[in-house]
Amino acid sequence: MSNEPGGAPKIIVDSDWKNQAQAEKDRLAEDESKREAEAAAKAGAGGGGAPGDLPPADFPSLVGMLVTQALMYLGGVADRRTGQAVFDPDMSRFYIDLLAVVEEKTRGNLTEAESRDLVGAVHELRSRYVELVQAVARQAAQQGMGGGIAGPAIPGGASPIRTA
Helix, strand or coil: ECCCCCCEEEECCCCHHHHHHHHHHHHHHHHHHHHHHHHHHHHHHHHCCCCCCCCCCCHHHHHHHHHHHHHHHHHEEEECCCCCCEECHHHHHHHHHHHHHHHHHHCCCHHHHHHHHHHHHHHHHHHHHHHHHHHHHHHHHHHHCCCCCEEEECCCCCCCEEEE
16 A cells, blocks of 8 residues: 555555455355245245245155144144043054155155154154053053043143043
8 A cells, every 4th residue: 555645545456356356246146136036935835934824845744744643642732622632542553654654655765864853753653652552551450441531641741631
């Protein structure tokens, strides 16, 4: 830098630096427009996050829907009318079996994360199913019932289970 006659510093900028700065500015503008386009596409596909929007129709949503149904019938969701959890071993097993079919039919076609999540969900649901079926059988035996109306409390929760 050198000083101008008025005391202000003189800045010397070479054209290469100008070109680099302009290229960086263009790249940042392009990145921003890509992000905006992706956000708009995601919002248009139902992933906008606004109340009432549906989740995207993708593999994790499919697995999540089946897991939710299985958990509901394993007593994980209280009946709105009675306030009691519903335990329906036949329906819970149906949804667990559907997940196992999805696991079998998609083997080799999933990402590592999708496969890990699906295998883990099936394993966890099977474990809970066995635990709850055994708990209901124990309580029925203690009460002298052969498959009674009321089941045990859900492990880890206070809600009674009503068998279907």
